[in-house]
Amino acid sequence: MALEYKIVYTGGEAEIVEKKSRFIATVSPVKTEEEALAFIEATKKKYWNARHNCFAYIVGEQQELMRCSDDGEPNGTAGKPMLDVLTGAGLHQVVVVVTRYFGGTLLGTGGLVRAYSSSVQAGLASSQIVTRISGSKLQITTDYTGLGKIQYILGESGIQILDTQYTDQVVLEVLLSDEQLAPVQAEITEGTSGQAKMEVGEACFFAEVDGKEQVLE
Incomplete structure (x- = not known):
């Protein structure tokens, strides 16, 4: 059992715009995979008309379970970069969904990776993170x-x-x-x-x- 690790105490939401595409990051603390999946579904319903609702989550005191999804974006351009931001921040017990409203201009692989990574960073900046x-x-x-x-x-x-x-x-x-x-x-x-x-x-x-x-x- 880990003695100390970082968690999201209160979740947050932030939005960035890249070439007219809106990226909305919604962050929440979770304790189980069921909680993470329920949060993802609730966010998808909230933003039902968005083109993509990509997600990443980490569950477990030892980060035993990590999952992510590109939700229709090119493989490896959304979910994995989002998960990398979470692990890079040393976070446990967390889920983030990044909702994209397409603005009409293709961003390319590198542009998507940067946009989804930046979205999660902005979402974490609007959240309250503490050491458990x-x-x-x-x-x-x-x-x-x-x-x-x-x-x-x-x-x-x-x-x-x-x-x-x-x-x-x-x-x-x-x-x-x-x-x-x-x-x-x-x-x-x-x-x-x-x-x-x-x-x-x-x-x-x-x-x-x-x-x-x-x-x-």
Whole structure:
């Protein structure tokens, strides 16, 4: 299982024009091939009067499944270049459909490759891409004397504090990657002379979205 990889958090849409042909790229996150195929069909219905609805998608934590289609364009001029943009961006769990409305001028093989590649790049630029991280929630309970040290340790590691509860003690909640978990626990134990209590929650996936870390579904 991959510990970290890029995904589309929210999809986007973008359009470019090449010699009067319109190329509309529609990007969406997907978790399964069924979701990808359903999105492709929905996009084809939306743009039912277009000459071509070419697509590419990647499914699986290890990019196990990759598919693409030229949808009537010359072989290798649409689907494969689109897929190459997705893999070049290091993306997983993603589908993109590029809809073409023919403008009356032939673009040639090279022109088509450039147009479909540029369309996907524009679609990704209009999407929100985040890094999906495998990790866990960690709840840290400390007395007030140990709070400053723990905050310093977390700050030095660039770890955001999700929540803080103040009672007779202080309870902090953070998200840690699988690689961070053991080292940070050890550092907090040493820094507080074993006074801080730590409880590891269920494994989860999280990402930084709009500057804040949050658990992904």
